[in-house]
Amino acid sequence: MKTKKLAGQMGIMEYMLMTVFIMVIIVMLVFFFSGWQISQTQMQGSRVKSENLLSNLKNVMYSPLFIRDDSMFDDAKLTALQGKCEKVKEVLGADVFIEVKTLEKVAEIPCDPHRYDINCNYWSICRRDAPHSALVMPVNVYRNMGNVLASGILGRVDLAIVKVGVYESQ
């Protein structure tokens, strides 16, 4: 008799325990799933950010504002565009900056925005000291007056690096 009573109570207790356990698991699943969605969204955000960086890089490398041919920058165009950051932003988008440096010398010799100089090797457009993300890419720079001979002027193609970046939103 006593065993039967206890068996019934044990059965009910087991059910209650199972129910509590299932509830705990469901709540855990809800938290886990929400947490996963949040991290997916964050990951999507950071993937979009890196895709945007790549997109900006491609835009610059194909834009006739800067290049003479695919991935070949024109030194005179780069020089002329320095100091025109506000207008470049209207075309490329806000918060984008560009740096180009040829690799024949290690030292950075900035180019004067108002004068053509065959000896300078560094151009920067919209560059400022602020947190940013950037990508680099090997490219060429066409030096319009790369070889000056008595009989005429020949261009020269130098190896260079382009860095295209986006400033972090404040």
Add this chain to the structure above:
Amino acid sequence: MVSAFQVFKMLFGLIISGFVLYFLVFYAGSYSQTQTESQQVIILKNFEDLAKDVYYTGNPSPFGDFKRVEFSMLSLEIREPEGNAQVVADIGKVTLTVPLFFRPGDELFIDRATMDLGWWEFHVAEAMPETKVILNPMEVGPESWSYMKEAVRMMPSSIGFEPKVTFGLCDGDVIVEDFLGLCGPSSDPCEKEYFLRISRPDTGMSRCTAQLPEGYILATIARDCSNVQSGACFEPPSVGTGNAHIAGSTKTYLYHDAMDWVALIIGGSRSDIYGFAGENLWRHKNKMFGTEVGLAAEMMAERARMLATAIEDEVNRGGLLPDSQSADCKQLYLDLGTVLDVITDALSLDDYHTAFASVRQLNEKLAEAEAMHNGLVNKGCEPIT
């Protein structure tokens, strides 16, 4: 006989199942909503990426992602004051940094149109669904016909792709789409390259009164644009400029190049909360042209002057002979720089495209700059593009 314990188990099981089911349905419902919105965002992003890719590379491509998810709204808004195109959907907007002529549809064909200015090329990406562009040239003077052909040349070329953008003519209540012998071996609607072979007729056509089905857009060329049934209507050009109208709108739009025609034709007389699509595309094209070509002119002018000065310095230094071919480039660069300065100033005005005098002067200077650039190329000072 069912015991109390068994009844308890059944009731308990029902309650728990009901709770779990409710929770699952609720969560699944809200998750599916999030999933739809995420998919819409991804599709808009893909569209933006593809449009930019077509713009930069010139390689056309179809885009069918819009049919994967139901969009209750898909339109184009022009963001002021920059003039950038914004594709607006239920989930939000995506702003494009490149010029885009957009006509909504489930399946689109994206191509690039180019206006060659010699020293610069102005590109526009064009995204259109399956469309039949029906032209109604009531005026067929040489300048009108040439403008019409130039506008068709700037429209998408869908040979080998789907969906198709094809062309036809309308004369009264007759629509002619298959020009036997001109549009390929079978009597299919004319694709761009075949349509361009059509010769100018001796007399103009009658006003189009044919009922145009879905997917047809009408472009009329006439002296009197007052009773146009749909689409855009262009008054014949005079010295490269003229007035255009949109059916249903009382405004007049000044055009100064064939790309203005393309913008008004592709946008047409569709209207939504953002206004007439043709008007929006016309404003967008001129805004982007002003910004991009204005910057390009300013940059190329400075580039030309710098190179001219550098050449002079080399001559003075003795590094370059004064009678060499390269030395001759100096004056050509200086002349080009001067003309480009005028173009920069003209395009710096927000409303440069709304006054006859300013667009006529702009067209004149653009033609001059193109001729000077050709001179530089012929001299070997600039590369052949």
Add this chain to the structure above:
Amino acid sequence: MRANKGQTTLVMIVIIIIIFAGIIMFLLNLAGTVSQKEYMNMYSHNMLLSILRTDTGYLDSKCQTMSDTLACAFLEPSWVCEGSGMRCKDLAEGLLASYTGKLEATKKNYLYLFTVEPTGGLVVRDPETGEQMVIQVGNMDPSAKGDIITANERIVKGGNILKVQLKLTSAQ
């Protein structure tokens, strides 16, 4: 028996949750690598193209660009490039090492292997060793396996074809 059945169920639930979590983490990990691969692909193709297009600084038409010099190294290896005092082959190897070295300095975590060899039935013997000539420059082990991006180009000169290959990988 009933107690054991309850416990078994509980253990099964926990195992399913763990498997589920594992799948999620695997998928999350996979998604992150797509954008990186596209960038590396673009980097390798651009590195190859820009090196080949670079001017050597000499105006001799056989050694004007890097691709001209490489072609000369295989087709006329003993040609002395005007202004350099060096044979094509030596100039090509020296410049290739210099250019790749400069790019290596800007992207220190990348390993690369630049290989140039004749193809299409063309046989070129190294004048010093007598063996089939191959120019190879890089800091990657040629026998390396794993996630390697490959970019290919061809140099065509007078009907002869040279295969130029750049292999790139990220240093672990």
